[in-house]
Every structure is written in structure tokens, then in C-alpha cells.
Amino acid sequence: MDDWVQPADPAPEPRSVATRFGPDPQRLDEFARLLAGSRDPALVFGPGVDRSGGWASAVALAERLAAPVWSAPAPERAAFPEDHPHFRGVLPFAIGPLAETLSGHDTVLVVGAPVFRYYPYVPGEHLPPGTRLLHVTDDPDEIARAPVGDSLLGDPGLTLSALLDLVPQADRTPPTPRATPAAPEVTAPLSADALFAALAAHWPADGVLVQESPSNLTALRRQLRISRPASYFTMASGGLGYGLPAAVGVALAERDTGRGRPVVAVIGDGSFHYSVQALWTAARLSLPVVVVVPVNQQYAILKAFAELKKTPGVPGLDLPGLDITAIAAGYGCATEVVETPDQLGAALAAGLRANRPTVLPVPISTDVPSIL
Amino acid sequence: MDDWVQPADPAPEPRSVATRFGPDPQRLDEFARLLAGSRDPALVFGPGVDRSGGWASAVALAERLAAPVWSAPAPERAAFPEDHPHFRGVLPFAIGPLAETLSGHDTVLVVGAPVFRYYPYVPGEHLPPGTRLLHVTDDPDEIARAPVGDSLLGDPGLTLSALLDLVPQADRTPPTPRATPAAPEVTAPLSADALFAALAAHWPADGVLVQESPSNLTALRRQLRISRPASYFTMASGGLGYGLPAAVGVALAERDTGRGRPVVAVIGDGSFHYSVQALWTAARLSLPVVVVVPVNQQYAILKAFAELKKTPGVPGLDLPGLDITAIAAGYGCATEVVETPDQLGAALAAGLRANRPTVLPVPISTDVPSIL
């Protein structure tokens, strides 16, 4: 019954392989000339910019071109400092509204994103009339799928850096900064905006946000502006179940690499259960991750979708009877129900100092936000 | 934004299609002649017999041939009354031991199962020397994969029924019944055998068992004998995460069809978490399913596997710190920790009368059983 065979040969030496590649210089020249000659260019930066370490080049290019910057729609990473005066927000993830947002720009440069990631179908043209789209990505499949635009295949960071060598300083008034969001009213229960305004107020300087709360995402991104690289993570597209284990993994990486940044997750009370078992791993590993759970007891993004599609009253979208406190405790987490901004600040600070995960359910308003 | 299109045509009329097919009569004749002429045939019945409604024919054939009956290895259903005097138990799921078990039989008829489902690799011949294997299944892929034997393609129930028309009564002493299992000692915590002896003692007459507790499976099947069709369900092969939602689904079907049989699940404390969210569905639907959770705080089947492979001490196989009571309560279940046989009887009876799911964690011995 000795059925185990020793491998005869030693393992071969590890090979190293390139993990990135640069742009075709000729096509890069064309893109640079088109940008330099553009009357009013717009920039759209996507997750590939963050993955390739391209924040500094992205900022430099935006300033060189005096151009407004949007985030690509439904991004799984942040690609640009959201408190930068050029930043205009995240593009809508629907055909018609996205094109309207870009209206008036003769050239749009998209870097490190698909063209484009849409969620609800809202008819329209893919681009405003007369707008030219230039596309930079290191994913040939994204190029093959793009319905409009001319594409360049290359690492986003390398390509941005190479563009900077070719594009002259624009002589054009830079965009005016966005307004700071008005302080939301504090109600009981809290609105999503009030919750996230409180989160922003108590946000740790170098915090990492992992989120999976689709219906609250607009409020979250309105209130909490990401300003550092590699600080925002969510799923690409809309598959639920990624956020909670991702937060545990990020917290583990921050601790084990010694980088030590605090990690905060915002996970909807529906999303929370897809991979709830990840909490046990966090507890066994004594990870100080804080999980804020906005509790609206419903599958609100689908209710919002149903409203857009004029099919209200879809059954099966209510989620009552889930005792998040008991479940989180059952998997070994500290837990506290949070109802006010101050309570959130205290609980957040305590959780980030703890040697185990903390789950903070926060009852919020059950108003269903618009999907767009 | 009116982007919903009415279908132009009415739905076509539903078609009906055959869902079963019978044996080739010529091959059936050959099989019947080989069985009739066999000196000492053995019968192996598998899940396909249960799926095709073939219990009565299986019993009749066993008695006609005066032959011993085994269950196919690692079955996802029971195919024969396990308290019948001809029943010998479940075949081992390893090559060598399985062939040894069948030693001495000149013919083996396998119906409604692959040839064979193995789990640990234990070398040996697939059959004892000189043994002929006849194989009946309605799955051509099972035929293609079988390493030994001659195969007949046909619905197991139809084929058994057709065989009965062709096989004469054997003039041979029928097998002696198996011994009743000795009553296990009651310890604290309970052994797996003592737990399942108690479960058997309090088993409801027409109960349905859904199980997913691999390391305790041998003890469970030793103590609790399935005697009715469509009363035992588990995953085919060893993929975890099926048992708990399957139990909820069976309970829903029993209630909604009006058949009304009581449903008891035995789910290991590791298996429990794969699809733990199913408990919420059971609670929302007010299903009276009882989930018995043998708690040994480890991934015991892999420890048993590691011992067979002489690689003890594999890391990551302990499962401490899981508060099953809190988690089950968090999803809306009644729950009670059970420590004695009597307590199990009372809790089981109460749970089956309740209008919601009941989870019963039972601490058991942490001894690791042998995998074979």
C-alpha cells in the first residue's frame, strides 16, 4: 500500500517572464499628436492605471493637458486622486447618460479600462456626435470588445509615462474644482449619505476601503473621496461575494508585508452573507479589519433596477430576519450596532486598534436610491 | 427609454419527451442467461435504482437469485432496504478492498451505479480473479468510463423488471442476515456511533435523511439503516456544500407536495458552513427541518486521508471557534446543544413539530476514524 512515488528529478529552476509591455511607438505618436491638437480633451482613467502604478503620470498628464478627469464607470479600483481639482467623478454606467456626460469634448482618452462597462441598459449613442475616442489598455480582449474608438495595446502606466514625453503643456484654462458635498442631515436611522459622511470624517489617513454595497455606492463615493493609490477595492462588474473575503485578504497582506495600513470594509447587509465564512478566517488570524454593514434589509440595487425597468414590486427582494450581530459573533468577531456618527467614529477607532475583526451593523434608511 | 419589447408570438405548445429507455432485448437475454447459470452471483445496487423507482424489482431479483446485495460505493441514494436479510452493506470506495469484498462470487451484477466510484487510492485488481461483471446503467458516460465489465444501457428500473421475467428461481441457500450492530457505549462527549444509535432509536417511521458528514458516515450508516425508497440523499462523490441546502429543498418539497415526511439532516460542523445561508431560507419558509450537527471541531475526513497516506500533521485541518448556536440563531433557527441520547430524542421530536428549522449541535469525540 506504498503508493507514493518520490519525484525523480529536482524541480527545474524558476523562470522569470515579463508581466508588462509598452506601447507601439508609432501609435503612441499618433495619440500624442491627436491629444496635443485637441480643442477640449477629456481623460477617463480606469483600474489599469492603479494596477500599473500610474497615478503620478495620470495626474501629470491631466495637468499637462489642463483636462477634466473622470473615473471609468463601475471601476474596481480608484485611478486618480478624487480630491484633485480636475476630478469630475465616476462616469455613469449606462450608454446614453455616459455619452451625455462627455458631451462637448472633441477627444476622450480612456486609459486602463474597458470602453465601457455598462450595467442598466439605457439607449443612446456610445459617444457624443463628433467625439473621437482614444483607448489605452493592456488587455487585448478589452480592445476586441470595444464598440467605438481607436485602441493602443500597452501597459497603462508605461503608456502614460511615454505620453508625457510627447505631449506639450496646453495653453488652456484648467477645470474648476468640484463642490464639496453638502453635509447631509443626521436622521434616525441614518441616511446612507450621513453614514458615509461620518465615515469620511473619521477616515484614517492611509486607510484602505474595500466595498460591496451596490445600492449605497453612489452615496459612499460622493462622501468619501479616495486620494491615494491602491486604496480602493471592489469587484469588477457586479458579481457579489467578493468584498468580504477581499477585505480579509487585504488586511492579511497589509499586516504580513509590514505595510500596516488600516483596512475598512463597507459591505451591504445582503452582500455580507455571500462569503460570510471569511469572518472566521479573519478571526483565526486576529486581523484588525473593520466591517461596516449598512443595514436596509433589502436587495436595494435590484429594487432600483426594477424601478428603472418599470416593473415595481418584484418579489423576493426583502431581507428581514438576519441577525448580523449574532452571526458575526458566531464566527468570532467583535460587534456593535452603530446608530450615530459619533458612535461610528469611536467604534471604528477601537476596531482598528483591536486584535480581531469588528463588524459594525448600521441601520440605515430603506429609501431606494435611483440606479443612475 | 421604453426598451422592453413584447414577444410577438405566443409561446409554442409544450412538447413531451421520453425520459427513460429500456434495455436491448438481446443483451438482456445474455445477462439473464449468465445470471441464471451463475454458481454464486452477487448484486450491487446503486442510486439509479432509487431514481428509477426500482426497489421492489431489486428486492424480487435478490430473492429470485438467493443472492447477497451490496450498495454501490459512496452512493448518493439508498437502493435497497438495508434491513433486508440479503443486504451486506456498502462496498468500500477503494480498488483493492472492494475487490476483496466481492471475492468468491463468479458473477457480479451492478445496476444503477458507476463501476465503481472510488475515493482513496488503494492498489489492487478491479475484480477478484475469475469474476465476471455485468453492468446496467442509463448513463452512457458511466459505460464509457468503466474499467471492467460488460455493459447494458437501460433504465435501471425497467431493466430489473424485465430481468425478472427471464431469470428463474435459484435453488440455493439465501444469505444469512447481518448481525444487528452492538449498542455503543454512551460516553461524554458521545461517540459518533452513540449519537447515531440514539438517532436511529428516535428515528421517525417515514423519515428522510439528508447527510453530509464524511468522517462520520461509516458510523451513521452502521447505526441507521434506510429501509424505504427515496429516503436518503447526499452528494454524489465528495463535493461539500450540497447537504444543507438539499435538506431545505427536500423539506420544502415534502411540505408543498403534501407528502409530509419528516426531514432530518446530519451535517458535519465543517460541512455546515459551506452553504450556511440555506438556514435563512428554511427559517423564512417556516420549514420544520432538523439539522443534527456532529461537532468534532476538525476536518476529520482529511485527517483520516492523511493517515492513510502516511502524512500526519497536515496543517489547517482544525476548526475551533465556530459558535454554531449563535450562527444558526442569527439565521432564524431554533437551536439547542445536545449531549445525551435522551436529549436528542426530545429535541428531535420537538424540532419535527416546530414551524421553523432547528439546529442541534452535538459535541462528539475527536477520535479520527479510519477512512476505509
Add this chain to the structure above:
Amino acid sequence: MDDWVQPADPAPEPRSVATRFGPDPQRLDEFARLLAGSRDPALVFGPGVDRSGGWASAVALAERLAAPVWSAPAPERAAFPEDHPHFRGVLPFAIGPLAETLSGHDTVLVVGAPVFRYYPYVPGEHLPPGTRLLHVTDDPDEIARAPVGDSLLGDPGLTLSALLDLVPQADRTPPTPRATPAAPEVTAPLSADALFAALAAHWPADGVLVQESPSNLTALRRQLRISRPASYFTMASGGLGYGLPAAVGVALAERDTGRGRPVVAVIGDGSFHYSVQALWTAARLSLPVVVVVPVNQQYAILKAFAELKKTPGVPGLDLPGLDITAIAAGYGCATEVVETPDQLGAALAAGLRANRPTVLPVPISTDVPSIL
């Protein structure tokens, strides 16, 4: 450099597996009752009847039901004696015309064929209004794809034979025989009909026909009626390149099995070139196959298709400058250009007595026949 490893173990004993299966008896009963109670049933037999040795049962069922018989559309085998008084011909391979052909029959039984194989798209209902379709096949994929009808899964031959045990003799006037085709006029060059009338006149008693001449198929089947099992072969559907090597393979099988039937192929002058190399194999093996090549120097079936679709003048459909005589001789065949019926008779007789393949190009009229 001794890199060849001897196999350690002897080859395992060969296994035998069932290659056919019977009908579900319950569904068979339903079909039998529906047929027995039908006012005016029609039978459609397909290639599966021939493959499963079901000609005798097919004839007996047609006579039992006093029902007309069609061949399924675009069949790769003949399934019924085409000189039988019940035989009505091959169904059209287009939706609307096929349903029109079956008009008036309350029940249609299709055995051993897909429901249905279509080629050009001609709109219409799949069945006449009020007609019920019963479908017998041993191919579950054919069942899954059928747009209409109720299906039974079973070997066509076994199922026909089992139906005969259940269906009583109908008390109904049997169909009148088809008219014999009028003798076509002999022109120069020959029309396709005149060529095939000559072929029929000189056809060897137990000849096997392999054909691949799509545009001439209607004329061929009109003039030459297949009356014995396993005597007609072509590709299923319309993929060219099968016919010539198939004829060589059939000729080899007839010789090597000792069955010794004469083999005649009819291969269009376009089809001829797809796998022209097969001629060399026939020559090397000294096979007495005769290949009749109707030469119209065009891809006529696509011209017919283009006419149906009202897109005449499609380029690339003419095939001039192909010297079939030279090419066939280059691969080792006897060859003779045939221009008259008598010449065909003599050349055919000589070719079937020869010890090598014979290719007979026959210039025919370039009129493009209708596709339907």
C-alpha cells in the same frame, strides 16, 4: 537514445458494451394507441431505420396502418423500398413545403430522423394545423432540437418491431402507388433525368449507390428507386467531400467482407475534387468501383439557391477547365467520356467487371434545376 518504453502490463481484456436500447414501454403504449386511433396517419422514415436493420418492420407497419410513407428530408440513407406502393417520395427540405406535403394527416410518425432536416429557409408552420407528430429516435440531441412533436427515445428498429406487437390492422384503403416516371427525352448533351434513367435501366440487381451531386439529386432519386436495405449512402446534411471516399470505402467493405455487391458512385463534377485523392486509394486496392460524374461545369446547387433568394449572378460559381479524364487517369483509374444511354450501359458493365476504378464523365445540360 533508446527512448522507447515497453508497456509493463498486458492489454486489459476487451469489454463489450450495449450499442442499442429499447423504448420506454409506457410511452410506446401511448404511441401505439395514438396510431391505432388515428384517422389518417402518415409515416416518415429516416436513416436510423436503415442503420438499425428496420426495413422489414417499417414495411409491416406501413401495411398494418394502410398509411402512406415518405422518406425524411435530405436523408443519408434510404429507409423504405421506394418501389413499394405506399411510398410517396422524399419530403421537401424546407419548412413551409414540408408541412404542405403532410397536409390532411392527423398524425405523423417520424422514425429514425431529425424533425426535420431543412436546407433553404422557406417560412411556414412546422406542421399542418391540427396535426400531431410522434417522433422516434435513438439520438437524444435530435429530441432536444425538435421544434414540434412528442418524442420517444429508442432504437428505431427495436421500436418499430415493438410497435407491431401493439398496433392492430387498420380498416382503411391503402394508398395508391405513385406513377412511374415518364421516360425523359434523350438530348445531346443528356439531361440529368435522361442520364439517370439510363443508369436505372442498367442498374445491377443488388447495386449500391453512393451519391454526392446536390443539384442533380432530385432527378437521380426520381429515376432510380432504391429498393433494398443498406444500398444508398450520402452525407447527412450538405457537407461536400464525403461521397467519393465513401464510395471507395463501401467498395472495399463489399470486397473484403465477401458480400460482393457492385458499387456505383454518382459524384458531381464540383464534388469530385474535394477528396479526389481517394481515387488513388481505389486504384492501389484494385477496387471495381464505377464513378459516374455528371459534368455541368458549375456549382449548380448554389446557383439554384441564389435564384430562390433572388440574388442571381453570384460570382465564382462556374467551374470550367477541369479535365476529369486526365485527373482520374493520373490517379490510376480507367476512364471514358460517356455521351449516350447505351454507352453508359456498356461502360458501367465493363467498369463493374474491371479490377480497378472507372471514372465516367458525362456532359449534361447546364440548365439549373429549382432547389425545391
Add this chain to the structure above:
Amino acid sequence: MDDWVQPADPAPEPRSVATRFGPDPQRLDEFARLLAGSRDPALVFGPGVDRSGGWASAVALAERLAAPVWSAPAPERAAFPEDHPHFRGVLPFAIGPLAETLSGHDTVLVVGAPVFRYYPYVPGEHLPPGTRLLHVTDDPDEIARAPVGDSLLGDPGLTLSALLDLVPQADRTPPTPRATPAAPEVTAPLSADALFAALAAHWPADGVLVQESPSNLTALRRQLRISRPASYFTMASGGLGYGLPAAVGVALAERDTGRGRPVVAVIGDGSFHYSVQALWTAARLSLPVVVVVPVNQQYAILKAFAELKKTPGVPGLDLPGLDITAIAAGYGCATEVVETPDQLGAALAAGLRANRPTVLPVPISTDVPSIL
């Protein structure tokens, strides 16, 4: 029956997409430093160099490094002037012999090829001991499959050109030129070497060679040295049937682009038949392609393989009875059997001036060359 639907929208504007990409500058620097610091580097250029227009850069790099150059094994294109003093020939397509050939070089740079394409299995190490391999390709799958070496992902031409900016001139004696092949003896029938020496002697200045004659390939490449880009085409790996239609396609492209280079194919008398129908296309298009067919009436490469594997006498490898002249004429080609060098020269010149294809069968010695 009006079943054609007009497209509602005009076709979208065509998009342009990048078809090449450059190297990661950091990895390029590492490669440049390793090459600059190498004691005795070797260069292996493959088809990707030709495809990416990199001949000039390849020559410049070879001279910069004073390094010997091999062709990658079994290339489908030529990547370097084979009459250049640095060129050493084509690497053997077997593991052991290939490594032996590179013995003594501390660094091997492979550009535009897999590492490596092997045909017969001859055991050995993939590289000489202590040799480092650097690999440049634009095919990530080639990188994933390579058993040894460090890989850079980038267009071969762009990468060679970028390397030239980074690698200094080596202070090292350049390799000595290869000897000119001795003039082979002229026999009757001709040897393969004598045939190809004659072909080389009469080769048109800017001729394009398309070949598919595996057993004669070594002799062909020994006698006829490719010295210009985009002038040699064959199949990648060993799939037969590509050469003859490829030659027709190249000839069509040369004529229709106005580039007008003469095209000569060398197609073995076995390979000739795989896609023999291509000759008709060439004839219909009046293309002046010349097809030289070395006729040895056998499948010689497999005989050579059988000898390497010590399994002589494999049946089915003789190819008698193929009248290439008749077949080529049947498809509309001019044709002449060639038996002497002078006759080849005259026939080649005439064929390249003709307005149709010419096929020149040349009986050659039936000696089977070694596969390595």
C-alpha cells in the same frame, strides 16, 4: 417568401487597433546588460523577426555583438540573410542535438520563436550546462510553454531596434563565414542536393520560395540560401497541405500588389496531393507560379523517422502510381518532367515568364536521408 431583412442601421465606422506592442523598458535594460556583459553570446532568430520587419535590426545586433547567428529550428520563415558571414544555419529540431550545437555560449538570445520547436524526441538537456537563455516574443503562449529561459514580451522588430540603442559594440572577433557547400555530383536520377544546387544556380534575384518537402528540406536549405526578407514560407511545425495553396496565394499577392516577385514552390510528391486543387485556382487566375516536385515516390520523412525509432519497414509509406504530369495538366497547368540541371534552368525561366502555372516533376534518388 420575402425573408430577407434590410439592416436598419448603417455599418459603424471602422475602428483601428494596435497590432504590435513594445518591450517593458526595465526588462529590456536587464537583457541589454546581460548581453553586453556576456563572454560569448549566441543569437537565434525566428519567424517573428521576419513578420515584424526586423531583418536590418537583427543584422545590426549580430554585428554589434560579433555573435554567431542560428535560425530557430523548423522555422516557417527566414529571419536573417543566410549568406551573411555570421550565419551558422538552422538549429536541429531535437532537444539533445540543439543543446550540443549551442555548447560553449554563456548567453543565448532567442528572438521571435518558440523555445524551441522540436520534432523527433532525442533526449538531453534543453540547454548546455551554465548557459543562460533570454527569450523575446510577442506571443504570451510561447512564453508560457517555454521550458527554460527568461522571457520578454514584445514585438521582435521593436525589441531588436530598442536593444540596439542599449548594447555597445563588442570587442571580440566575429565568427568566420560558413563554407560554401561543395558542388554535388550530378547523377541520374538527380540527388536532392544536385536538384537544389541547380535550383540555386538558376534562382531569380528576388525570388520567393514556398516549400513543403520535409525529407528534402535539409538538402534544399543547404543548397539554396535565403538572403532577403519575406522570401521564404512554409508551414509552422509539420502539418502538410499548406505549401501548394500558400504558393498560389503568394503569387496572387505578388501580382495584385504590383510587387511582382517571382514565386517558386518546392513541393514533395506526397505533399503535392493534400491540396492539389489549388492548381486549378492558379490556372484560372493565370498565375506564373512554378512548382518543382521532387519525385521519390515515398513518404520519406516518415521512413526517416522510423529509422530513428528503430522500427524499419513500416507499411503504407510508398507512393507509386501517381502521374503528376497528368493531374497537373488536368487542372490546367503547363508541365514538363525535368531530369537535368540545365533542363531545370530552362523550364524555370520559361515558367516564370508564362501566364499560367507550371508544374515540374523531377525524379530524384530514393535514398532516405537522416531525419537529423
